[in-house]
Amino acid sequence: MSRYLMRRILMLVPVLFGVTFIVFALMYITPSDPAQMMLGPNASPAAYKQMRADMGLDKPFIVQYLQFLFGYKHPEFGYKGLLFGDLGRSYISNRNVFELILSSFPNTLVLAAGALFFALLLGVPIGIFSATRPYSALDMIFTVFALLGASMPVFWAAMVLIYTFANNLRIFPAMSNPGDVISLVLPIVTLSMYSMAIIMRMTRSSMLEVMEQDYIRTARVKGMDEKVVIFKHALKNALIPVVTVAGLQFGQLLGGAVLTEKIFSYPGLGTIMVDAIYQKDTPQILGSVCFVALTFTFMNLLVDILYGFIDPRIKTTYTKKKARPVAKRSAA
């Protein structure tokens, strides 16, 4: 197991550097000019040149990337670099970017965790129910709901919920903030729709597959109670792919909360990111996108490791050497 872990963690390093490189390169080719932004439109060419030098923007691309990773020394615009958790200050609000990100990340985490919890709470039982009565009327109805949930644009779902529950029924507020539980209901429901659909379908198909297995028939032939067969024998094995999907969904929820947060004016990471993109606030874009990508990568790693614990069959393929084919067939 430890070898498998080491392997996965070592593989993470180039991926993380690659992510930061792509994001940095994207920001580098952005047509916006931070020096011009700091000075305003009426700056003299000399002052503009000085500002570019001060901000370290006159250096070649690769030097700027290394500065971004390892830090940039300057009394006003210096920062310690991404590796040391410091990307300097936002061009617009002049707040420390990483502090801003760390203060808004828990809000997004609450939203994503709530959405995943809600999706599992409804998705798994409905999936099990559908699998025990496949092709029944109720199963069909749930299937249609799952398909609608998977096809609905998130922002539209949010708007419909706001229109129904905030504007007309006036049950939930249209704006939400992390302190108010009632106001979190609509964004959580919005965000969970897609994941719920995926989890529901996954649970159903995985349950159906397991129910075909011989050991389920054996359990039934032994005269076991159907409830015990379903919940003790079938569910344990059927849940393995569901756990994986749920974990991957959690990562997607953290990144995909952008639209939901924007619509509900929720002060999370997504709002910070989109606002920074609108204002062309380079340090904040870099910081927030890298942060989400890193969290996403770590989530996927965690899911992989968890998967190894839940399903012993996976672990063995990594720890033992694979049996080599007798003759290597593909000639180069």
Place this chain on the structure above:
Amino acid sequence: MSNTAINIPGGTIAQTARESNLRRFLRRTGRNLGQFWRQLSRNKLAVVSLGLVIVFALVAIFADFLYEYDFVTSNSLENALLKPGESGIVYYHEEDIEHTFILGSDNYGRDILGRLVHGARVSMIIGFATVAIALMVGGVLGAFAGYRGGLFDTIIMRATDILLSIPTILLAIAIVAALGNSFFNLLVAISTSMIPGYIRIVRASIISVKDQEFVEAARCIGAKDFRIVVRHIFPNIFSPIIVQSTLNVGSAINWAASLSFLGLGILPPKPEWGNMLSEAREFIQYAPHLLFAPGITILLTVLAYNLIGDGLRDALDPKLKR
């Protein structure tokens, strides 16, 4: 494959052989298509969805005959926020004409149905173009990586890991933000987010078939790598790719709408389903048709592609052949 074995002056036998090969190929293809259609048509939802998609495609192609582009982009404020079915006087082509707004009008007095029709064109182009670009780039890279293996494979797979570790919508947002707002950049952003998926599928499928006997047989009779991949391997990995592509068209339409909604794609006054919803935000209280008309259109389109994708998956899966 060249028929060098029989070489008669005039080449009549070779020609006949080639013709009969062609005829056999056509007959087989016809039979396969017939069988495929029988499989697909069992799934009623998929057939209905296919019909819907065809209707939408026709609407997109003939959008200019249904509504003139200038008409759906020009304001007429006196007709603002009309309810569906109401009519108003529109000053157009230097004369006043009576016009019925079948799905109502928006806050600038523009016809919603007309904007939906022209938005369909944008969405269709984005849906198909992004999938085509992603399929070509991802397919070629994935095929190379899977078939050749070695260092190239390692590099491509690490690059794929990197792209996959940025959430898809976020990657698209970052690309549009970096390159700027334009139709072309939107295409680039969405197709780039799709490429890693294609690389993985094509590579995995190629690896699963490349060591099988028929490939070896083709290599034994001296077929070149390119020919082996295109003629012998591709037909065998066709079905997962076609299923994925159908589903991806739906996602591309959804993403394009989401990006435009955020103001990072196609901007008003150009009609696009996402930016129509974005403009409608402040008015949904007074004019709910602004919310429901574009939303249901997007929902139906994406749903149709998802249903066709599911139907294709069942129809192309040999394990499910009944």
